[in-house]
Each structure stands twice: as C-alpha cells, then as structure tokens.
Amino acid sequence: MQDAIVIGGGISGLTTGYLLQQKGLDIAIVEMNPSPGGPIQSAIKNGFLIEKGPNSILVSDPWIESFINDLGLGHEVVNSNPAAANRYVVRNSRPVAVPRSPLQAITTPLFSLKAKLGFLGEPFRGRITESGEASESVADFVTRRMGREFLDYAINPFVRGVYAGDPNELILNHAFPLMRELEHEGASLVGGALKRKRRQRKEGTGFKKRSINFINGLDTLPKTISRKLGNRLWLGSEVVAVNPVENGWQVTWKKEGENFEGFSRNLFVCLPSRSVKKLNWASPIAEWIGEAPDLPYPAVHSLALGYKRKDISHPLNGFGVLVPSKEPHRILGALFNSELYPNRAPEGHCLLTVMLGGTQSPELKDAPDDELLRIAKEDLSSLLGVSGDPVFTNLTRWPHAIPQYNSAFGPWKKAIRALEEDLPGLHFGGHAIDGIAMGASIMSGKSLSERIP
Ligand SMILES: Cc1cc2nc3c(=O)[nH]c(=O)nc-3n(C[C@H](O)[C@H](O)[C@H](O)COP(=O)(O)OP(=O)(O)OC[C@H]3O[C@@H](n4cnc5c(N)ncnc54)[C@H](O)[C@@H]3O)c2cc1C
Incomplete structure (x- = not known):
C-alpha cells in the first residue's frame, strides 16, 4: 500500500505530490490529460509566446517564492514590467488609468x-449583522x-x-x-x-506581492514539477472509481483502455467540483457528494492576438484593460502580454490576450470562432486604437473555466469538510476549495502535504 495517491495533476495536485515525495513518501499522482498543469499551457506560435490559460502568477506569499527557488527555477522567473502596476478600466469607451495615489484618486475621471x-x-458606514454578512x-x-x-x-x-x-x-x-x-x-x-x-x-511579516511568469512561459512550473516526479506521475490516466478499503483507499484509473489499480493510506483529491461529483465513489460517499451543491464554472475564451506595434495607437503601458459590464463592449478585457514580460512577440510586434465570455455573457459560450474574433477586433479598435488585422491569432476555449464562489460555495465546502472529518485519510484541495488563483492552488498543495506529518 502506498502512502498517498493524488487525483488531479493541476498545479495543486502536482505541488501536493511533489512535497509528499520530498518527505520520502511513496506516492502516485493520476492526471487524465496527456500534459500536466490543467489550464497552465504555454506555446510558441509564429514567434509569439502565448499563454492559453493563466497569464501570471501573483506571488502572494513568500513561501511561493522559496518553492520556485527550491525547484531550481529562480533564474527563469521574469518579473512583470514595473509599468504593470498601471491598470486601465474603460469609462465612456475610453481606457482610464486606475488611480494609484490620493491625488490621482481626487483627479481621476474614472469616478x-x-x-x-x-x-x-x-x-462612517456601520457593519451589518453576522448572519447578514454570511450571505x-x-x-x-x-x-x-x-x-x-x-x-x-x-x-x-x-x-x-x-x-x-x-x-x-x-x-x-x-x-x-x-x-x-x-x-x-x-x-x-x-x-x-x-x-x-x-x-x-x-x-516584520509584510510581503510585497508581485506578478511573475517564466522565460519560456508559465507551464515551466508544472513541467518542472512533473519532471521531478518522474514515473510517480501518471498522465493520460482518468480515475474512474474510488473505494474505501481497510486502512486506506482503492483507486482505479484507465490509461489507453487498460484499467490500473492503486492502494494508498491517504487520498488527495485536487479536482474541479464537477469532476469530484463525476467520480464513481463507493456508497455512502457517493450519496453525500451527490447531495452537495455543485459550483458553476462559466465558459471563458482566451484569444491571443499578435499585431504590428505600429498598428496600435495606445501606449500599452500597463497590465491590461478591463471592461465594466455597463460599457457598450463585449470583451471582459485584454492583457498587454508583450509589454508585461520579455520575449512574448517578435521585434516590432506586440501580443495581446483578449478574454471573452464569463457569467455575464453566457451567449458567447458557443459563439463561432469568427464571431469571437470579430467582437475582439471591434472592441480593440475602439478601446486601444487598433487598426489593421492581427498578424497572428490563437483561440483557446475553456468550457468550464473558473469556479464561482457563490451561495453554493458555503454548503459545498461544508459538505467536503464533513466528509474529510468522517473519513480519515481523505483530503480535498485545489481551486474548488482553497481559492481560484494559481497562488492559492500552490498554497493549497502546501497545506495538503502538511496533513501527513
Ligand atoms: C482562462 C483562464 C485564465 C486564468 N488566469 C489566471 C491568471 O492569470 N492567474 C492565476 O493565478 N490564475 C488564473 N487562472 C486560474 C488558475 O489557472 C487555476 O486557479 C489553477 O490552475 C487551478 O489549479 P488546480 O490544481 O486547483 O486545478 P486544475 O488545474 O483544474 O487541476 C485539476 C486537474 O484534474 C484533472 N482531472 C479532472 N478529472 C480527473 C479524473 N477523473 N482523473 C484524473 N484527473 C482528473 C484535470 O485534467 C486537471 O488537470 C485562470 C484560469 C483560466 C481557465
């Protein structure tokens, strides 16, 4: 029997497994995709270094920095351009810099x-009751x-x-x-x-948060961890059943049509909520999980667009631009990737990533590719003064992108915590429980790994 099996090879599962392995424990990580890291996927196309999912890690805790250094990645980190502190929000169809000082707050046309x-x-506005706060x-x-x-x-x-x-x-x-x-x-x-x-x-506990990426893209992190895990990481392996057995867990997964079985004293589940619900759990766990509410994950489309720099009149001196739902535009926003990090675009060009969809635009979920491109071009033209056609485009669709911590989240998390309490050796983490950003999932992996002394 192994010490632990981790289900899910996103960044939370990889971090959990790697830290357990570092303690000398016998582990396996089972991931259904052929590559590790969930949505953390970078690619070089036509000379542009694009991110298909997340674009930056916010280093929100000093531990994340030391983790990256311990992995030997310190020299590959690229800090975001200092201009990234500048963020734009659209008002009256114009990008307005978000105020960063009291003087700017007084003079800004944003409000x-x-x-x-x-x-x-x-x-002078008072607090509300505790029960009011909860909802x-x-x-x-x-x-x-x-x-x-x-x-x-x-x-x-x-x-x-x-x-x-x-x-x-x-x-x-x-x-x-x-x-x-x-x-x-x-x-x-x-x-x-x-x-x-x-x-x-x-x-002496203050820490200056900062956004980072890596020279060769964000997937450097999951790829590096998976190299260190070696044959402990099962890729292309979908977990299909989980059963409690004496003193542990039996996990069944399918790889290339063949069934494999693992037995472990501890089971770490680092999955989206819908995947937790989809697993074939033994009774009565199946009933408990079946009754817990699910979290909505709206679709988001990430559209990378390469332009000639001369075709954009905006200085692109910031992190990006966000679009309020009140404004007559349809994109969620655009990131100025090539201004944020080095080597994202060929000389004389720039790379933007437009995000579309989300909870407030469900009609875009199944919109055809050319419609999404048309919307992005139209909005970029009026917001950033983009003229001409992009020299490069890459669309990635995330049908279930980001969990919404809505009114279902409290009961969902409570049900999961109750399950953990009732079934020693069963642990849940990752974005469905511990926070929706990469940094939160890394910290989730750290705290999961600490559950085995
Ligand atoms: C478009 C987009 C943009 C984002 N931008 C940012 C950003 O800029 N900065 C940031 O910090 N965060 C961003 N995020 C969020 C960030 O990507 C996530 O918070 C983080 O990657 C979640 O990691 P995780 O390990 O918790 O979950 P996941 O990465 O979802 O990992 C779960 C894994 O479980 C696997 N799995 C599912 N079912 C099974 C099964 N039955 N058997 C085996 N494996 C299974 C999945 O394939 C997946 O790899 C973005 C997300 C998206 C989608």
Missing part, C-alpha cells in the same frame, strides 16, 4: 465628483460601503477580470475574504488596510 464625495463617507454578495457589500459607481467602475470590472463573474452572485466572505477582514479590522477599508500594513511592518 464622478458625487461618487468621490460619497466615498469619503465610507468610514452578503460582493455587489451589496461594495454598494453599502462605497456606493454604486464604485461597484460599476472598480469592482465589477475587477470581478470580471479575476472570476469572469458577476459581483451580484459572488458571496463576499468566500470570494474576497480579505475585504471582510479589513472591514472588521478598521472603521474603513482603507483604515483597515493601513492598520494591517502598520502591524505587518512592526511584526
């Missing part, structure tokens, strides 16, 4: 004078504390950029727990943030 004056009242949506929270315009032109585009979601549906405590913590810590969100910063400075 009306009325909204700015209203924002000054934020510290408060992101939209309700932001409207209550900062006003409608701040929701429409700051939080709505941000939520579309991060979750491809709708702030009316996401629950604040699950989707942005930090905002709730800040509300609890200070009379105002800004006050809470400053108080936290001061405390961290005093304790």
